[in-house]
Amino acid sequence: MVYAANSNLLPYNSPAICNRMASSLPLQLRLPPPTNPPFLRHRPIQCAADRQALFNRIAPVYDNLNDLLSLGQHRIWKRMAVSWSGAKAGDCVLDICCGSGDLAFLLSERVGYDGKVTGLDFSQEQLSIASSRQNSLSKPCYNNIEWVEGDALNLPFSDGTFDAITMGYGLRNVVDKRKALEEMLRVLKQGSKVSILDFNKTTQPITAAIQEWMINNIVVPVASGYGLAEDYKYLSKSINEFSTGKELEELALEVGFSTSRHYEISGGLMGNLVASR
Numbered sequence: 001m002v003y004a005a006n007s008n009l010l011p012y013n014s015p016a017i018c019n020r021m022a023s024s025l026p027l028q029l030r031l032p033p034p035t036n037p038p039f040l041r042h043r044p045i046q047c048a049a050d051r052q053a054l055f056n057r058i059a060p061v062y063d064n065l066n067d068l069l070s071l072g073q074h075r076i077w078k079r080m081a082v083s084w085s086g087a088k089a090g091d092c093v094l095d096i097c098c099g100s101g102d103l104a105f106l107l108s109e110r111v112g113y114d115g116k117v118t119g120l121d122f123s124q125e126q127l128s129i130a131s132s133r134q135n136s137l138s139k140p141c142y143n144n145i146e147w148v149e150g151d152a153l154n155l156p157f158s159d160g161t162f163d164a165i166t167m168g169y170g171l172r173n174v175v176d177k178r179k180a181l182e183e184m185l186r187v188l189k190q191g192s193k194v195s196i197l198d199f200n201k202t203t204q205p206i207t208a209a210i211q212e213w214m215i216n217n218i219v220v221p222v223a224s225g226y227g228l229a230e231d232y233k234y235l236s237k238s239i240n241e242f243s244t245g246k247e248l249e250e251l252a253l254e255v256g257f258s259t260s261r262h263y264e265i266s267g268g269l270m271g272n273l274v275a276s277r
């Protein structure tokens with residue numbers, strides 16, 4: 001069930017599919033046409049509305065491209081993030097920037113029937129995919145998940161609500177990382193943890209070069225086959241503008257978390273920040 005929890009969000013409505021290219025794609029990968037007029041299509045992805053539109057646009061192929069482009073590894077990274085969150089049976093947990101629900105489903109299995117999972121995102125198209133996956137997936141425990149359309153920078157939850165919080169590939173995409181961490185701290189119970197998975201802005205030149213090369217020479221060309229080159233070009237820019245693991249650790253402590261630790265994974269291509277209240 002998807003419901004709007006934050007009514008001042010302007011939902012993005014994609015028009016019916018009419019892109020000539022879409023008709024040559026298998027049905028499940030057909031995309032709504034770009035909604036921006038041509039002269040705006042290459043406008044840099046900057047503000048929250050641009051990012052909301054991007055994730056609405058890529059929603060139909062997001063999961064498939066993640067599996068293809070990471071050779072399925074992203075599912076391992078997400079399992080690690082959920083494990084680091086400390087979520088356990090019966091807990092009330094939150095997945096912020098849940099997208100199509102990958103981490104929310106993993107949390108659901110962890111907290112079980114007696115637990116509760118809330119998946120929050122501001123993309124209607126992503127939440128719609130998450131909700132339909134919930135309905136079609138086999139595990140009964142998935143009934144413990146609710147999907148909330150909301151803003152990570154203004155969480156519609158009371159202070160001290162959650163026993164654990166995850167955020168997978170979201171912190172790099174919000175326009176105010178500090179505010180996002182402040183909101184996580186506010187809604188987290190005392191003594192509980194947040195686990196934040198994302199690309200790692202590495203300080204190792206060789207790793208940075210490999211990461212950049214793979215995105216520019218594999219990820220973007222594959223995405224361009226779906227008319228999404230500009231959307232996936234944003235990946236490199238967002239990583240360059242992101243914070244290093246050390247900077248994220250320091251920011252979490254500044255915001256008020258009592259401990260913070262950033263773990264590099266997959267050779268430093270990815271990273272996971274764990275902070276406790």
Ligand SMILES: C/C(=C\Cc1cc(O)c2ccccc2c1O)CCC[C@H](C)CCC[C@H](C)CCCC(C)C
Pocket residue numbers: 058062065066067069070071073074169172173211214215219231232234235238266269
């Ligand atoms: C799940 C992953 C990325 C999610 C994701 C995050 C974003 O901020 C995006 C922004 C714009 C478009 C798409 C995304 C997006 O999908 C990580 C895996 C999927 C990546 C697209 C693939 C990245 C490849 C790595 C650089 C190297 C993978 C090495 C692996 C061992 C083969």
Ligand SMILES: C[S@@+](CC[C@H](N)C(=O)[O-])C[C@H]1O[C@@H](n2cnc3c(N)ncnc32)[C@H](O)[C@@H]1O
Pocket residue numbers: 048051052055056096097098099100101102103120121122123126150151152153167168169170173174175
């Ligand atoms: C790369 S996707 C990650 C999805 C999922 N967590 C995963 O790991 O696959 C980033 C998600 O963050 C959401 N997002 C970005 N900024 C947001 C904000 N301010 N509030 C809520 N969701 C936001 C996007 O709509 C998108 O679904």
